[in-house]
Amino acid sequence: MTETVKARKEVTPEDKWDVTVLYPDIKTWENEFSKITIKETTPKWPKLAAFHGRLREGTEVLKEALETFLTLQRELEKLYTYAHLRHDEDITDDEHKAAFQKISSLLYDFQQECAWFDPELLALPDDIIDGYLQSPMLAPYRFHLEKIVRMRPYTLSADKEELLAMAGKPFQAAPKAFSALNNADIKFGKVKDGDQKEHELSHGLYQLFLRSPDRTLRENAFKQMQGKYGDLENTLTELIYGEIQSHIFNAQARGFTSSLEAALYPKKIPESVYRSLIAAIRKGLPSLHKYTALRKKLLKLPELHLYDMYVPLVPQIEITMDYHEAEEEVIASVHPLGKEYQALLKKGLTEEHWVDRFENKNKRSGAYSSGYYDSYPYILMNYRGILRDAYTLAHEAGHSMHSLLSWMVQPYQYSRYPIFVAEVASTFNEELLAQHLLKKLTKKEERLFLINEKIEDIRATLFRQTMFAEFELTLHELVEAGTPLTPALLRELYYKLNCDYFGPSVHIDDEIAIEWARIPHFYYNFYVFQYATGISAALDLSEKVLKEGPDNYLAFLKGGNSLFPIDLLKLAGVDMTTSQPVEAAIRKFDALVTELESLTLPPLSH
Numbered sequence: 001m002t003e004t005v006k007a008r009k010e011v012t013p014e015d016k017w018d019v020t021v022l023y024p025d026i027k028t029w030e031n032e033f034s035k036i037t038i039k040e041t042t043p044k045w046p047k048l049a050a051f052h053g054r055l056r057e058g059t060e061v062l063k064e065a066l067e068t069f070l071t072l073q074r075e076l077e078k079l080y081t082y083a084h085l086r087h088d089e090d091i092t093d094d095e096h097k098a099a100f101q102k103i104s105s106l107l108y109d110f111q112q113e114c115a116w117f118d119p120e121l122l123a124l125p126d127d128i129i130d131g132y133l134q135s136p137m138l139a140p141y142r143f144h145l146e147k148i149v150r151m152r153p154y155t156l157s158a159d160k161e162e163l164l165a166m167a168g169k170p171f172q173a174a175p176k177a178f179s180a181l182n183n184a185d186i187k188f189g190k191v192k193d194g195d196q197k198e199h200e201l202s203h204g205l206y207q208l209f210l211r212s213p214d215r216t217l218r219e220n221a222f223k224q225m226q227g228k229y230g231d232l233e234n235t236l237t238e239l240i241y242g243e244i245q246s247h248i249f250n251a252q253a254r255g256f257t258s259s260l261e262a263a264l265y266p267k268k269i270p271e272s273v274y275r276s277l278i279a280a281i282r283k284g285l286p287s288l289h290k291y292t293a294l295r296k297k298l299l300k301l302p303e304l305h306l307y308d309m310y311v312p313l314v315p316q317i318e319i320t321m322d323y324h325e326a327e328e329e330v331i332a333s334v335h336p337l338g339k340e341y342q343a344l345l346k347k348g349l350t351e352e353h354w355v356d357r358f359e360n361k362n363k364r365s366g367a368y369s370s371g372y373y374d375s376y377p378y379i380l381m382n383y384r385g386i387l388r389d390a391y392t393l394a395h396e397a398g399h400s401m402h403s404l405l406s407w408m409v410q411p412y413q414y415s416r417y418p419i420f421v422a423e424v425a426s427t428f429n430e431e432l433l434a435q436h437l438l439k440k441l442t443k444k445e446e447r448l449f450l451i452n453e454k455i456e457d458i459r460a461t462l463f464r465q466t467m468f469a470e471f472e473l474t475l476h477e478l479v480e481a482g483t484p485l486t487p488a489l490l491r492e493l494y495y496k497l498n499c500d501y502f503g504p505s506v507h508i509d510d511e512i513a514i515e516w517a518r519i520p521h522f523y524y525n526f527y528v529f530q531y532a533t534g535i536s537a538a539l540d541l542s543e544k545v546l547k548e549g550p551d552n553y554l555a556f557l558k559g560g561n562s563l564f565p566i567d568l569l570k571l572a573g574v575d576m577t578t579s580q581p582v583e584a585a586i587r588k589f590d591a592l593v594t595e596l597e598s599l600t601l602p603p604l605s606h
């Protein structure tokens, strides 16, 4: 297929998202932008600054201050949403790029000008704060205030807070240096395939090469990729060591007992959620080992290496779907969530034009769901027509429907759901699509393909991310106990983890010991575990919804950000403080492996 990629202006309206509901055109956006701030003044929003120093005056003043802040934020979000969507349509469009930069910079100013709010509130005496939290007038903002007040025991005096804020920028050195090295400076060179043909290696191509049926290419890509990081091992060790020390500095400066506690406390996620995830996954490793053993058998390899882990097991039968088919299947698949949900999604996809469907020249790559309280929950895609793309549509539609239902039910201040629960709604809809397709597709090869995809998905999201989470926790705990991080120690720890997780059927290549060095998420401060908890909750909930109906799950989606994440998930019927959801996800994985095994048995001869 040599279909040429269209320029943005050649894309038909049918295939574009409808952003005209925000502003008819960029000129109108410019007009609105110039109205939102009184130019050249400091502060830019005198109305907001007028409340500085007045929060102790009473409920009425606090309510006015909150409402002034939220109203401004909502107007800015409208401007931001439009500019960022237009920017992503064609990132070389100068007019849209300028608009995007202008609003991004204004948002930064806005945050700076609001920075006094939380510290001022936190500095008030207990009785005033308690009064505010009990006040019926402030009831719509109670949880919003509670989240701020929660940080009270860990907030320092004003001058110390100022000092910590000033230290924020230098602490960005390690993650920024890693990002510059990883995205720009590092060069991967070329690798040879089985026919001695050379191929350029890059982050994106690496994933592709690992799926290649050409084993020589897989091996060369794997060894060269790790090798390039190995060449920079001392630098990369210092960077991750520095990053971890900055987490520990911030935790200790505020009086937390550990960096893990400091990372989880603001979201009210108990440490036990993190630790019991690791414990439950460790207990479930035999299921992963059962899969690696089966993979070895099916690939008929004398030795299964780490570069054999991604190659598809089913001799490529690619299931394809055009966009409209995918749209239809995704809409059909959400049937278990009830008529209202299904109708809203159908309207969004087919009438309101939430989705920017296909690639065009200079369009942002990948896929996302984005929008704000008063807009559609837009979806950016680069739909090509392979099965993975249909799953991506289901995934992003899951995010978008979560947004839409939150926006319909919650007031603005509780409309943006927390990150800890975000991937539940999206993974849930992928699972619904998988179930729907498994019911429809009856050919053995198609079922094999679907099941293998699902297994790989769970392996990558549940097991691999938990292995990362375990590594991340170990490093923090070692540094907290005073152990310096050295290249040799990191290699040893990471190699051992890979042995434990992949099990005895896999030959653990020495090169893997440096893989930790190319994972950007280790600079995100205890982030990755949320992928694993997210997929666990989603798999557990999809089973519950199919058995018990969608009411509790819909209540969770409509909950937005009106509760702490663990409490939101309790609404849905899943308790993340127990290991039960993770165990359910492992059982599901195990059942899929068993099914894969039975589908691949040679036919019995009678």
Ligand SMILES: [Zn+2]
Pocket: 395, 399, 422, 423, 426
């Ligand atoms: Zn997502």
